[in-house]
Amino acid sequence: MSGSITNQHAILPILALYPAIQAEGSRAGHPAIIVRTTGCTHRCYFGTGGWCDSWYTSIHPEKGRYSLHDVQALYAGNPQIRDMILTGGSPTMHPVLINELMQFAHQHHIHVTLETEGSHFVATEHPINLLSISPKFANSVPQTGTRTPLGQVVDAHMIRQHNKYRLNLTAIRQLIDAHQDYQIKPVLDAELSALDELEDFLQQLQIPDDKVWVMPAGDSRAALMRSYGVVMNHARDRGWCFTPRPHIIAFDTERNV
């Protein structure tokens, strides 16, 4: 791992930094500090499930606002919180930042969950405690002519960008092998349209069922409700875990929750 951040006060590609309750996957319910990076290789659109719920980090990325010092200060002010959720956007676009945060977490005995779509492998001096991998299937590809959250019309260039690093199985395998633990957290829509691809993905990577946490698609309470029951029942019948995304139920489209 090369490179380091020497100026603790330098503004980094961290767009949002706030305390919350982990809402997804096997650490759900734990209080955590959310470190949300900006920038993403993907442009996810889930049809009736809507756009990426953090589109301001991906499709229309905003600039970073926080420093390492800000992260340290937030933990100092919230000593009851022992978890970090490193999310995006796509945090693996920022390997030096991830390594710095892992060093800080290691020193302070903080459990780190890295949320990633799996587009890039990242190595760290201290292994990441939990990789939360959300592979993006064909049901995430934006449709030509659709308008993005800020009104941009989807064209062939955006679709190419979205597909460039999508389903990078080599990177996902390397991530799983290099770090401490992982879970696969796919998004399923009301039609379960990604199911065959998901089964194929799990088979290729030899993922056991208890590592799979399926999420209903939806970037708002209304959109989520369209897929919720169908995905929940499928998880029950297939023997996977269901992750209910309570932050969207509680706060709808509010940011930083």
Ligand code: SF4
């Ligand atoms: S990979 Fe994640 S952050 Fe990037 S566009 Fe897709 S849902 Fe959004």
